[in-house]
Each structure stands twice: as structure tokens, then as C-alpha cells.
Amino acid sequence: MIRYGYLGPAGTFTEAALRSVPGADEAELVPCASVPAALEAVRGGELDGAMVPLENSVEGSVATTLDELAHGDPLQVVREALVPVGFNLLARPGTTTADVRVVATHPHAEAQCRRWLRTSLPDAEVVLAPSTAEAAKAVAEGRYDAAVAAPIAAGHYGLVALAEDVQDNEGAVTRFVLVSQPGPPPAPTGADRTTLFAFIADDHTGALLALLTEFAVRGINLTRIESRPSGDGLGRYFFSIDCDGHLTEARVGEALAALHRTCADVRVLGSYPRADGVAAQVPAGTTDGDYGAATAWLTGLREGG
Amino acid sequence: MIRYGYLGPAGTFTEAALRSVPGADEAELVPCASVPAALEAVRGGELDGAMVPLENSVEGSVATTLDELAHGDPLQVVREALVPVGFNLLARPGTTTADVRVVATHPHAEAQCRRWLRTSLPDAEVVLAPSTAEAAKAVAEGRYDAAVAAPIAAGHYGLVALAEDVQDNEGAVTRFVLVSQPGPPPAPTGADRTTLFAFIADDHTGALLALLTEFAVRGINLTRIESRPSGDGLGRYFFSIDCDGHLTEARVGEALAALHRTCADVRVLGSYPRADGVAAQVPAGTTDGDYGAATAWLTGLREGG
Amino acid sequence: MIRYGYLGPAGTFTEAALRSVPGADEAELVPCASVPAALEAVRGGELDGAMVPLENSVEGSVATTLDELAHGDPLQVVREALVPVGFNLLARPGTTTADVRVVATHPHAEAQCRRWLRTSLPDAEVVLAPSTAEAAKAVAEGRYDAAVAAPIAAGHYGLVALAEDVQDNEGAVTRFVLVSQPGPPPAPTGADRTTLFAFIADDHTGALLALLTEFAVRGINLTRIESRPSGDGLGRYFFSIDCDGHLTEARVGEALAALHRTCADVRVLGSYPRADGVAAQVPAGTTDGDYGAATAWLTGLREGG
């Protein structure tokens, strides 16, 4: 039986993301204590895969996920999932909003509901919990008055919603990735994404320009670029990048190989279908057909055709 | 009397950063509940300035600070401070390491001591607190067994160190900025930094390349570039940028004006001396003297000299 | 009385170009023996201006003109003229095509009619003359059988056309410039061209890329770029450039000033209306209004607005 881990406990958005994977209902779903714990279990073979959050449209990237994927034994991203984020204010039955003195939630949820909390519960203390589900559980146990949590946590912990959709920005979305041990990438679909880390050789503006140029000359659009500290001191970074296209495509392969040649290090996490199904734009001159024709022409030149 | 706020409570690294400002010992130092609260108090005139964390050499940038500075009424950065980060494991006198079941700390501290915690306290539960000082206070109140916190928190809360320097990376540093209401920038020193936000008009690779090119053609080195979600959906970002140089210098002024012309929006937070005193490299052809000579020459051309 | 020189003798395309200048019919028109002679006479004050060929749509640029303008005392281009180039085969009355053994013409005319000559007069010898008008004159004097020359040369020298429009490419055009001593440029019209020479500091690919980038970041289109040997040995060049726009416009002025700062030398020959009246494309963010707004904003920043 397939075993998938996810950032637990049960009742989080991550569980919802994992349940969207075909076949998840026949797999064993294992809540993990943390992103590092989930990834280590994949590396160690105890799990076949793990669903972890990568970025949120309001909060930005999840630093822990990026840093854990960038270091340690390589892992592969095989799938992504997008989950709309909506928070409810959950409490034990019988509680009223006026009773709420202490609200528990996860730091990312706090960030996404900050304005609402300041406005609607100006006098409440906000306590941070390791997850929104833990916050809900703590409320069920009577430790806090209310939790800002995912709607599905209510059923898990016997709570009711005092308010719904309390996030400050409508339409927030979290992007999750399903990570496994390295292997061949899923077949290209025409609407794929490639995820990688590039460690540039020095920290000048020119090095970042050069890196972007390797993508630009081959007509590859970047959909996310994040700098992360390398841990070697302020001002030293590596880059976490998502680009359009699949590593088996010629233009993407040539760009990745160029990074391999010119960067201090490159780690490719994989190519996989975009959850939103948006097809990559492939500018004139960069299709696999164009590459094939150019290679044939070059071979002819070299052979003196 | 001057009133400076800082991300409280007392006993945090932020307080230490604020105390490094000349004149801080004659000012009133006001702990604030959060970065947003500190910045709002500056905007409202209740504080003359506020010290807030901007980035950490291990954890990366502080998303809340960036997002709060990027939106709302404009503020100005007038100074930066670098504080080496070292954590101790603090407990009530009489506690031994073997007694520690629950450790409280702030999420950033947790991230920086994660390996140590996993190795040295493999069975302990880690509880997240709003600050390392709150964690120490909670330990003093008997709510948790130990706290990972700043060394100076021990004295504030009557705790002792069970272990010192428990951070995973030696030499971690946090960079703080002192923020005030907008005004003329501090005079240039030759070792200055300029901090800004650029909101690019569209989200293509080309727009980021164009933005970097505006700095590169004028010989200006970027020391930090971070993408942050704009809040308009996945894949839409703005950029938080630090560059060498002072906005009163010709090359920096021309670059900023170019961003003003070509970006959807630019917010300049200010120019201020670098805390490390590293002088900017100014390539041939980009000094103020070069700009002055070029302007005089152009004037001659236009007048038909 | 105004005295204009032109590359003589009478009856050339250059005379036709000069006659298209408003006021030319009231000026004294002086044929000069060569482009260098014409330019020297302008430098020495004997002429108020001189019309010289700059480039031809088939033959390319006129090296002598470029080299003479690039060196020596500076001169200014104040006007351009476009003359369609059509050649006739001219001979003395009574000559038939079968009689033509030796054809005289100028090297550029020879280049533009080469295919026709090879096909229609395969056995004729082609002799090179200093100008098509000299060739026609030599035919009138009986030295050669026919001349490939400008149509108007027939009347000047009493010849008739054995064949008309013998050029290989339909629609060939020669571009001439009217050169005077330096002075204020003509007022901008919205459809202007700026002509300059850039001497790059070293001969690497990077230096040319940097030069082009100074134009590209400011949205300025180049309409001609020619490399010319600097005379310091093979592989060392300077660049002759035409770009859209007028040097009194902000984007053009800033680009020229950038070249002044970063090139070994820049010589601007002037800005003047395009003969074809094609308006410059001015991308968003690069109008004089955009520049003015950016400068005002920058001033505000510096003053602490």
C-alpha cells in the first residue's frame, strides 16, 4: 500500500491538497510533525511521497520547505496542487465573539487574517500554534477561546464557526508540491513547470543577470524567482526558481545545462504538470522542432554538407 | 524626549539593536506588540522611530516587515544595525536538560536551531511563541520547561542557561532598520545603501531583466533582491531591493528615476550608511564627476558649442 | 550669398540632392573634387555647407564620408536628403549598343548595375571613373563608348540614353547629408534622427553589447549601425550610428551622456528631421513628460518630500 505523508495534523489545508491527488483515497495518509520530518521520511523510504506547502499567494514562499529541499539528499517534485485558502474563526459551541480573549492560530494564518483580527477582535491576544489544526485542537481542549483555522477543522474537533472567510485578501491560494525520491519525470503535457535551485558563483548583480539571460535567450518564462540566504552571511543568496516547460524539452534542457556549466551548483527538483493547466508559451525559434532542425543543420555543417 | 519603539517585549535582539543607536540611552524605548504595531505608531506620530528586523542571514527576510513597509503610508529607513544572533537554552534554576519535555521559542529561532533541537532534545516538543522573550517569560511562569532565547533574556526573567550558542550556523546575523516618518535622507558617506520596492508592470521574465539592467548599466551593485507576492494571486510579485550607493548620487538617482518611469510603482525607503562601513564600488564612468562632465558636454551640444 | 558645396562634378546625384534643399536655388552651388575637399572647405569657412553621400541602400555606407566626418575638426549634420537612384547607359548620338566596347562609370554605380552589365554587355570592358558625371564627360570627349550615369548627365554632356534604369535593384536610394560648421541643432519635429560616432574603449563583444544596451534601456531605436576600422589594426573598430530622436529630448540626451561617460570618445554629428518624415516610436516611460515627472519625484525624494 502506498504511503503518503503530509504536514499534519489532520484537518489542515495540506491534507486537503493531498486528498486531491488521484489514488490518494486508496493510499495510507500519514500526518507528519513538520516539513523536515515529512521530507526525511521520504528520503529514508518510510514514505512513498509527501505533500508540503511551497508558497502562498499572500504570505509568499514557505522558507522551511525551500531550505529543506535545497539541502540534504536530493528529492523530486512530481506534482503540484493548488488549494484556495479560506479561514474561519472556530470556537467551542456556546462561545460568542464577545467571549474571545485569546485566539490561537498558525503564523501564516495570522499574517493572512491580521487586518480582520485587528479590526474585529482588537482586544484579543493572538497565540501562535504550530498549525491551524493544532490551534483548533487546543481550543477543543479548552486552552484558548477560539482558533483561526481551516473550515474542515471544525468537524475534526467539534467546533463551530463564529465567523467565516476571515482572511484579509479574497482569493488567496496555497501551492503544495508532492515530493518523492528521485526518478524519471512525469511525461510532458505541454503545460508543465520545472522547479530548481541555482547557487550562483558570486553575489554580484551581473551573476543574477547572467542567470536570467540563460532563460530569456531561450524564450523560457520564469513564474517564480525567490532569493534565499545561503547561510554564509548576509548578502549571499541562492535562488529558488520555477519556470515554464519540461526538462525533456530542448529549450529547457539547454537552459538547465547552461546553468550547470556556469553556476556553482544547480539542483533540479523536477518537471511536472501545472495544476492550473496553463500551456507554456513557446516563442518562435524555440520549439523542439526548431531545435531539431538546427541540430540537423549543424551536423550538416560539421560534415561539410 | 525622543521615543523609539521596537519589536518587544524587552530582552529581544531588537532591543539590543535599538540600544546600539547613538542617543538611544537618552530616549524612551517602547516595546511594541508586533512589527505592524510599531510601524503604525510611527505613522501616527506616537513614536519618533521604530527598530524592526529586516532580514536574517539564515532565515532570510522578515516577510511581515517587508510587507508592512511596502504598503500603507510611506516611511523612511534612516539607519541599519547588525546584531550577531546567538541563542541559549534557558530554564528555571534547578531544571536539567533531561527534564525538558516542552521547549518554547519563536519560529525564526526554531528555524535557526532546528538541527540542534532535533539532535540534543529529540523527544522534546517545540511550542511556538510570538517572540523568544515571550518564550522565556512563559518558562519563568512555569508554562514550559525551557526556552530557546537571546542570552539577555535570562537576566530579565530569572532563568539560567542549560546550553549556550545552540544555533546551527555559526555567525548568523540579523539586520535591523530604524524607521521614521519621511524626511531628507542622512548625508552620503561613500558607504551607503538604498532600500526600495519596485512593482513591475507585468510579471514576465523580461520585466525583471529590464529592472536589473537599469541598475547594471549604471554600475550599481544590488546587495539584496527578494520577490514578495503582490497579493493579487500566485505568480504576481513585487521586488524588495537593496543597492549600493545614495539617492543623492547621480548614478543612483538616474536609476531610481528610470524605475519611476518604467515600473508600475516604486517606493524608495531611503538611503543610509551601511552598518558594516563597506564602501560602494563605483565603476569607471559612473562617478558624480563623470555624470557632471557628461551633463556639461550635453548642454554644450544642445547649445551648439 | 550662401555658398553650398557638393561632391561634383555637375550632373551627379549629389547635385540633385542639394537642389532639393529649400533656398538652394538662391545659393551659389559649388562642385567639389571629392568628399574630403568639400568638407575641408566647410571647415575652412569657404563654404556655408556641403552635401555629401552617406549611404546607399544597395552599396552600403560611403566609407570616405564616414571616415572624414569621424576625424578632423567637428562638423554638424543639419539636414538629410533621399534621392532615388536610377542609372542610364549614355552614349554619343549615333552610337548603338552593339558599338559599346568600353563602358565608364563610378565604382558604386558599377556595383549597382553589375548584373545588368554582365548580362547585357558581356563583352564590354568596364573602366572606373571618379564619378558618373566624369564618366559621362569622358564619353562626350570620345574617350569611352558609353557611361553608366545619372539621367541628368545626358543633358549636361550632350549624350543620349541607349538604355534606361539599368540598375539591378529597383528602388535603390542614396541618402545624402548637408554638413555645416557646428551650431545649435535644428528644432525637434517629432520625426528626427541623430547621427553619432562611438569609439568604444575596448574591442570586446561586451563593449558593443553595453553600447547597444544604453540605447535599448531608454527605448531608442537604432536605424543604422556600421563598424569602421579605427586604423589601429585589424579587429579594432569604431561605430557609426543613426538613432531615432533628437538630442534635445530627454531619453536621447541621457543615452548620449551615458556614451560620453562610458566610451573612449563620442562625436555627435547632430540631430535633424528625417527626410521620410517617419515619427519616432517613443515607448511608454520614455517621453519627455515621463522624464520630467521622474526628475520631479527624485527631487522630492532628495528633499525628503
Next chain:
Amino acid sequence: MIRYGYLGPAGTFTEAALRSVPGADEAELVPCASVPAALEAVRGGELDGAMVPLENSVEGSVATTLDELAHGDPLQVVREALVPVGFNLLARPGTTTADVRVVATHPHAEAQCRRWLRTSLPDAEVVLAPSTAEAAKAVAEGRYDAAVAAPIAAGHYGLVALAEDVQDNEGAVTRFVLVSQPGPPPAPTGADRTTLFAFIADDHTGALLALLTEFAVRGINLTRIESRPSGDGLGRYFFSIDCDGHLTEARVGEALAALHRTCADVRVLGSYPRADGVAAQVPAGTTDGDYGAATAWLTGLREGG
């Protein structure tokens, strides 16, 4: 017996260039009436190769050669030769400088000796001849008083030197290329040059920047870039380019293939040893070894290694 053509007549610098080719003394050397004639004879198989001038360090490129190589059936450059250019003023024995009223020479020689002619023979008329050797021959026949020609022309035509080294710039050099029918390129030597024509798809600044970027990102230095009119009207060009390296090298091959993909057309004339033996600089990350390693790494990624 091998038959090599050259731009004749005998006694020109081109003959000297051809005689520098190993094996030339055992081949039949055939003077041709013009560059087009020489190239057509190679195309038609009447010659095994032809030596033609490509560029001169003072005069610039030879437009006829470039245009004839760019169009028509493809040809290959297999070798280059550098010949120092020194001109003598040649006359019939008994002539003195004071006797010289009419000087014959080729337009390029005239350009390179213009200052000397203006200064030393201010009253002499200059007549243009199809080659310096023709000019010398015409002097021998009594048609003109003196010729500016290559030193070796004196012996061919029974003339004597009235003045030696009359060129304005010391150290001028002409570069010739030996052209044959297409075939495999000569083996790489580490000090090679590649010659090509690129026809860009449109005539904007951006297209030229993009073309240069394809070389720059792969660390390939350009040693010559010339724009030539495409013949489709003013402002429309193609580019004649020399770059360092050999088309069998990975970085050069990838750049050429990129031009094939993105330009309207590319014509590669070949790769051949540099006559000056200067080795190509190959930046870190662009050696064949780097390319091989990157390809192996990419194959591993695709196979899921």
C-alpha cells in the same frame, strides 16, 4: 593539377596572399578579372579555390566580397592570409616626381594614400583603375605618369619607384580568404575563426542585441561585425560576423544553432585557423569538457538518475 584563382591581374597583393598558401607554388595560379568572376569560377568548378580580399585595417571590409559571398550558391572559407600593405609610387624609368601630372591607382589604394597624395602631389590628378596592377600596367603603356601600386608590380611592368611606403597609416594589413566549394571544415587548432552571415528577422535594435547575446552568453568573442544593406531599402541590413572558435566546438555549435533557430537566415562560411595564431579565450563553463559534463548531467536528470 590544382587551380587557384585570385583577384588579378598579376602583381597585386592578392597574388602575394595566394603565394603564402602551402602548395601554391605547385598549383596553377589564375588571375581573375573581379571578385565575382573568381567566385563564380569556384562555384562552377573551373577553379579549386580563389583568394579574395575580405577587409583592410584602414579601408574596412571589401563590400563586393561580402556581398558576393552572402548571396548565390554557398561557398566555404578554408584559410585566411594577412598581407601587410605598403604602396610605392611607380613610374617609367626617367620620370621624376615633378613630371607627375596624372596618377593612377585603385580606389582602396587611393583611400590609403590620400593624405600623402594631397601633400606630396597636390597638383596631380588621380585616376581610378580597376586594380593597382592595372594602374601600373597603364603607366607602362604610357597612359598615365605614375601609379600607386604594390612594390612587386614594378618588376612585372618594368617600372621604378619614385617613392616608397606612401601609405598614410603605417602597419596597414589586408586580410584575404581562400574560398572553395563547401566541404568539411579544416580540423580545429585552438586558434580558429568562424565566419558567417546573419540575416535578422526584423531591423530593430532588439534583434541585434539578441543576436549578440547568443554569442555573449556562450562566452564567444566577436572579432568583426559589419552591417551590410540587404538591398531591400535603407535601414534594412544583414550582418557579416567573425567570431573566435571552431564550429565543431560545443559553444560555437550551440551559438550557430541558436542563430539558425532565431534568425531569418544564417549562412556559415566556415571555420579555419587564424593566420595570427592567437588562441581563443574560452571562459570558465564553456569548454567542450564543460558542455560534455552538462549533457551527461542532463541525460541523468531525464532518465531520473
